Amino acid sequence: MARIELNEIKHSYLPNPSDEQDFALKRIHTVWEDGGAYALLGPSGCGKTTMLNIISGLLKPSHGSILYDGTDVSAMQPEQRNIAQVFQFPVLYDTMTVYDNLAFPLRNRGVDKQSIRERVREIAEALDLTQDLNKRAANLSADAKQKISLGRGLVRSDVAAILFDEPLTVIDPHLKWDLRRKLKEIHTKFNLTMIYVTHDQVEAMTFADKIVVMYEGEIVQMGTPQELFENPEHTFVGYFIGSPGMNFLDCTLDGYIARVGSIDVPLLPSMTNRCTGQSLKLGIRPMYVGLHDGPVEHGIEGAVLGVEDQGFCKIVTATFNGSEIKARVNENGAVPEGKCWISLPPDKIKLYCDERLVRQGDSQ
Amino acid sequence: MNKWRDNKAWFLVLPVFVIVAFSAIIPLMTVVNYSVQDIFGPGQRYFVGVEWFRDVLLDERLHDALFKQLAFSFMVLLTEIPLGIAIALMMPKKGWTASACLVILALPLLIPWNVIGTIWIIFTRPDIGLFGAIVNNAGIAFDHTASPVDAWITLMLMEIWHWTPLVALLAYAGLRAIPEAYYQAAKIDGASSWAVFRYIQLPKMRGVLTIALLLRFMDSFLIYAEPFVLTGGGPGNTTTFLSIYLVKIAVGQFDLGPAAAFSLIYFLIILLFCWLFYQALQAVGTGDKA
Numbered sequence: 025m026a027r028i029e030l031n032e033i034k035h036s037y038l039p040n041p042s043d044e045q046d047f048a049l050k051r052i053h054t055v056w057e058d059g060g061a062y063a064l065l066g067p068s069g070c071g072k073t074t075m076l077n078i079i080s081g082l083l084k085p086s087h088g089s090i091l092y093d094g095t096d097v098s099a100m101q102p103e104q105r106n107i108a109q110v111f112q113f114p115v116l117y118d119t120m121t122v123y124d125n126l127a128f129p130l131r132n133r134g135v136d137k138q139s140i141r142e143r144v145r146e147i148a149e150a151l152d153l154t155q156d157l158n159k160r161a162a163n164l165s166a167d168a169k170q171k172i173s174l175g176r177g178l179v180r181s182d183v184a185a186i187l188f189d190e191p192l193t194v195i196d197p198h199l200k201w202d203l204r205r206k207l208k209e210i211h212t213k214f215n216l217t218m219i220y221v222t223h224d225q226v227e228a229m230t231f232a233d234k235i236v237v238m239y240e241g242e243i244v245q246m247g248t249p250q251e252l253f254e255n256p257e258h259t260f261v262g263y264f265i266g267s268p269g270m271n272f273l274d275c276t277l278d279g280y281i282a283r284v285g286s287i288d289v290p291l292l293p294s295m296t297n298r299c300t301g302q303s304l305k306l307g308i309r310p311m312y313v314g315l316h317d318g319p320v321e322h323g324i325e326g327a328v329l330g331v332e333d334q335g336f337c338k339i340v341t342a343t344f345n346g347s348e349i350k351a352r353v354n355e356n357g358a359v360p361e362g363k364c365w366i367s368l369p370p371d372k373i374k375l376y377c378d379e380r381l382v383r384q385g386d387s388q
Numbered sequence: 389m390n391k392w393r394d395n396k397a398w399f400l401v402l403p404v405f406v407i408v409a410f411s412a413i414i415p416l417m418t419v420v421n422y423s424v425q426d427i428f429g430p431g432q433r434y435f436v437g438v439e440w441f442r443d444v445l446l447d448e449r450l451h452d453a454l455f456k457q458l459a460f461s462f463m464v465l466l467t468e469i470p471l472g473i474a475i476a477l478m479m480p481k482k483g484w485t486a487s488a489c490l491v492i493l494a495l496p497l498l499i500p501w502n503v504i505g506t507i508w509i510i511f512t513r514p515d516i517g518l519f520g521a522i523v524n525n526a527g528i529a530f531d532h533t534a535s536p537v538d539a540w541i542t543l544m545l546m547e548i549w550h551w552t553p554l555v556a557l558l559a560y561a562g563l564r565a566i567p568e569a570y571y572q573a574a575k576i577d578g579a580s581s582w583a584v585f586r587y588i589q590l591p592k593m594r595g596v597l598t599i600a601l602l603l604r605f606m607d608s609f610l611i612y613a614e615p616f617v618l619t620g621g622g623p624g625n626t627t628t629f630l631s632i633y634l635v636k637i638a639v640g641q642f643d644l645g646p647a648a649a650f651s652l653i654y655f656l657i658i659l660l661f662c663w664l665f666y667q668a669l670q671a672v673g674t675g676d677k678a
Contacts, residue, residue, distance in 0.1 A: 077572075080572075080576060082572050082575065082576075101575070102572075102575045102576045103575060103576060103577070103578035107576065108576060109572065111569040111572070111573065112569070113567065113569060115567075115569050115570050115572075115573040117587040117588065118591050119587060119591045119672075128577055129576075129578060132577060132580065133578055173573070
């Protein structure tokens with residue numbers, strides 16, 4: 025059990041990185057609280073696995089230090105760090121039985137036989153592997169194999185954190201739910217810090233208390249699923265979380281009024297103060313976009329382009345003045361045909377300056 | 389499923405069948421044919437049943453040759469397989485050094501077999517050979533044309549030099565195919581490098597090592613060109629392996645009947661050993677502990 029601190033971590037796979045683009049991780053400075061269940065979410069190639077390998081010690085970062093409970097472990101090898109890692113594909117010692125697989129990390133650390141037996145039985149019980157203990161690991165199904173990989177981490181009583189690198193990739197969809205529930209169960213039972221890498225937002229939201237969104241080698245936001253949904257701090261978070269993602273409209277600012285092309289959109293006064301960045305964008309979740317078949321106050325005249333019926337809701341794509349916007353309408357709600365009026369409630373609109381959220385009431 | 393009454397698809401197999409017939413079945417049947425007849429000349433042949441087989445099986449010199457052949461093959465396997473694995477483990481994983489190693493390793497495999505025999509004759513000559521002269525000058529008498537032990541040592545060295553690279557290349561390919569995650573997991577589990585070898589690398593190389601073992605066994609059991617050039621079976625009969633003895637009977641004495649019977653027995657021995665090796669290696673990696 026441990027609180028993990030990443031202190032000004034930067035990493036490049038190149039020997040002599042010259043500019044920002046050469047870094048796989050640009051500047052990571054964050055804390056993972058003891059006992060937390062975190063999901064590390066981001067698209068492929070954003071540095072998730074690099075970050076995981078740095079935490080576990082498989083990779084030594086080019087800059088910065090890693091602290092476990094305040095102790096600097098940057099120079100330590102993975103086996104000294106009390107960390108367990110579950111990989112994308114189940115990693116097993118094929119020639120060993122399930123029992124020997126689970127006992128392997130303990131045997132390597134010279135634990136006595138009696139303790140090994142007790143600990144392995146306990147973990148096998150928790151993972152529902154007891155009936156397979158004497159089977160050869162290579163002959164089991166993918167989900168059982170992945171449980172063994174997890175078990176090899178859990179058997180060590182001193183384990184500080186478990187890192188998962190997209191562990192459900194090779195698991196059948198109907199077993200994914202089971203396995204994810206098992207992970208949650210293990211998390212509450214052993215009260216371990218868990219970091220779970222994924223590019224699937226549903227997986228991240230169901231597993232984690234806190235989601236860390238990464239984009240191009242940086243952490244762009246860390247928060248609960250609700251925070252990520254309601255207050256995306258970066259346009260990427262808005263776009264990546266939610267289906268469909270947030271609408272973004274390029275705009276310029278004129279006092280309290282945002283100008284999208286030739287259309288004026290009123291904003292909350294608290295938002296617009298002293299924002300001087302180069303590129304400005306309005307962001308609004310499709311569920312907050314109002315769609316009307318007659319003129320409304322501050323309504324923008326536009327046209328409906330298409331409707332996607334998702335069963336429980338409808339996603340309407342509309343255009344106005346050259347911009348496209350998506351709105352989410354109730355399954356039973358009427359969708360205007362052709363001409364429509366779009367309303368953007370000022371309290372739901374976010375303003376982004378250079379891709380970053382302009383906080384309300386910010387005093388620069 | 390409906391069955392076709394007139395299934396012309398069988399004709400698609402015909403070319404393969406014809407090729408296999410000409411490349412394997414017909415020659416083999418010719419040998420079988422010879423092995424049960426005594427042939428004096430065209431049109432003069434007598435059916436003798438299993439007489440040749442009985443003769444061959446009771447032949448003392450054949451027993452001797454078979455024993456030597458087995459001893460040679462097992463010594464070869466016991467050196468080449470571990471040595472090949474060791475070389476593969478030591479080779480660089482990537483970069484130009486890896487390519488350079490691969491090319492250097494492959495060189496002995498590219499040389500014609502009788503040339504290899506010639507190279508080693510010269511290499512081990514006591515008067516001018518690099519190896520032979522150095523050893524003799526160091527005070528150790530070494531001459532493979534005179535001493536049976538020296539002849540065996542030379543043959544073994546030549547065989548190991550010639551074929552260990554094949555084992556190394558196969559083992560290297562097997563090692564490179566192991567995903568990085570296995571090594572990472574082993575590192576996290578605190579495995580020693582011996583444990584990594586024993587529980588990850590060796591099991592993952594099982595497939596390629598099976599191939600290496602079978603190939604090296606068959607090849608060394610059938611070895612002909614190199615010892616023929618190097619020692620001609622001598623001194624005396626001390627390096628007369630099965631193949632050399634067989635050629636003496638078939639071509640030297642022109643005893644086609646016994647030679648054919650001999651060939652079939654030879655073939656069955658190789659088949660038997662390959663089957664045994666294969667079964668053993670398959671059993672190693674699969675099946676549950678009770």
